[in-house]
Amino acid sequence: MFVNYLKALIILHLTLLSTSGDIYLTRSSWFGLDVLGSCQLEIGAYAKVTRRSYCHRLANMATDIYQNGSNGNAQHDPQRTYQVVVAATRDMGIGKDGNLPWKLPSDLKFFKEVTMTTSDPSKRNAVIMGRKTWESIPPQNRPLPGRLNVVLTRSGSFDIATAENILMCGSLNSALQLLAATPYCLSIERVFVIGGGQVLSVGLTHREEGDLGPVYGFQWRHFGAEYTDMHADYTGKGFDQLSAIIDKIKNDPDDRRMILSAWNPSDLKKMALPPCHMFAQFYVENGELSCQMYQRSADLGLGVPFNIASYSLLTCMIAQVCDLLPGDFVHAIGDAHVYSTHVRPLEEQLQKQPKPFPVLKMNPLKKDIDSFVASDFELVGYDPHNKIEMKMAI
Structure with missing residues (x-):
């Protein structure tokens, strides 16, 4: 199955930010990575x-x-x-x-x-x-x-x-x-x-390294369940929003409540970071599945390209499982920002001539959302420009 790139409508309000986050590091290297500006760093x-x-x-x-x-x-x-x-x-x-x-x-x-x-x-x-x-x-x-x-x-x-x-x-x-x-x-x-x-050390024992808490995937598949740690088995616990949406698309495609929410106020304090892309609605029309996602906070330099790609891919996967074609991906952003350390790299990126979009090829035999593996996906004709380095800002 070949799927051309999804059309992306991005509602942007650009805000130039300099410093963000609650932790400051001196200009010495941490993990041998350079600090940019006052506290912008890759970490x-x-x-x-x-x-x-x-x-x-x-x-x-x-x-x-x-x-x-x-x-x-x-x-x-x-x-x-x-x-x-x-x-x-x-x-x-x-x-x-x-x-x-x-x-x-x-x-x-x-x-x-x-x-x-x-x-x-x-x-x-x-x-x-x-x-x-x-x-x-x-x-x-x-x-x-x-x-x-x-x-x-x-x-x-x-x-x-x-x-x-x-x-x-x-x-x-x-x-x-x-x-x-x-x-x-x-x-x-x-x-x-x-x-x-x-x-x-008072606060550094709260979570094991790599444990982000009850973030996106947990909320999608186990909304309402009690989170303990990343090693626990949550099978059958909480509400599986993703499975419910797929069932609605198959059996009641005109439903207006096909919502995927990562925003669970009662769990926010347990998360390493509250969800940025937090709310998606799916819509079926003329045999096509479209998705509109709302993002409360968006790092335009590093985050948004991945957000567009990941939700577009998710839409393609759900469409295939439900015997539909992928339609549109609509991206609404609340606080869109460009970090000061990303301004020059983005100016460089804007000078580059866009290349043709690749085509996504997926294994047509996969009809279960949980059965997909990395080898089921192939990008045909992907020819990117050389890498432009941007440091993660926190």
Whole structure:
């Protein structure tokens, strides 16, 4: 079966973004990959998963604080986020013998800029650190100027307790609770967790490396089931949206409720990243199957080309299973953005002359959506231009 490329209607609203995400890395290499700009970088799955897990752990702590605070103070700005500042070696080392593994002026300057910058001149930021991190700072440089220093220690220290611009807390949770309460919630704009290893480990055990939580595939096939981890067997659990859609297409093709949703509000906090392409509707007309997908957030440089290809392929697969021809793929985007590090590569791409589209060939014997394997697909006439490198931005 040969299928020509699907027509794609893309509704775009371009927004130029510079920095995104909740984690900052210094200009040193992490995993040996270069940092672009202030915090745009290419990063492995481990870093992505643990970063998100850490932020989720902090977010959960913050939620508990706002919901269960016992000091009677009015809770201010419940949407506050917490940032993590990390510089790591290729082997994920963040220190050696109680000190930083390197001393680079550009790193220290970048750290200072990130942790001191505020949008409101009347406010300042807070930096949370463990006792060993505090002690690793040269005495003449502590407390870190221009920031509220929060030191986590259970032993107590006269020097710390009597110094100005310093708070002592027994745990990360108590520190977040203190900063969420009056008067600090009114004077602190951002809160940075700056280490060390024991403090960072609080959030790095939330998910195993590679475990993204109940994301796209889980919601498509097991919506409503309780997610434990990526190794569990979820057969027969939850609602199988994909199978239900295929059944509707075959038996009630005029149905207007053939919806595939990856957006499950009750599971968002368990996901490494909330779904970007989140909602698809299928439509049958004149023997053709079309798909319209809504995407809340779209990385035009790297993500969208894959989103178009993957949903077009899914439409082709479902069409074949249901003895239909593929129709249109309609792509609606809410927040479409081009990262600053992608501008030049995309300008280069726009200068290239488009080539003819390839033809997708699928194994015509496959009539079960779960029976497809990679060898069932072939792109005929695929002749791409040379690669244009774009770094993943987080």
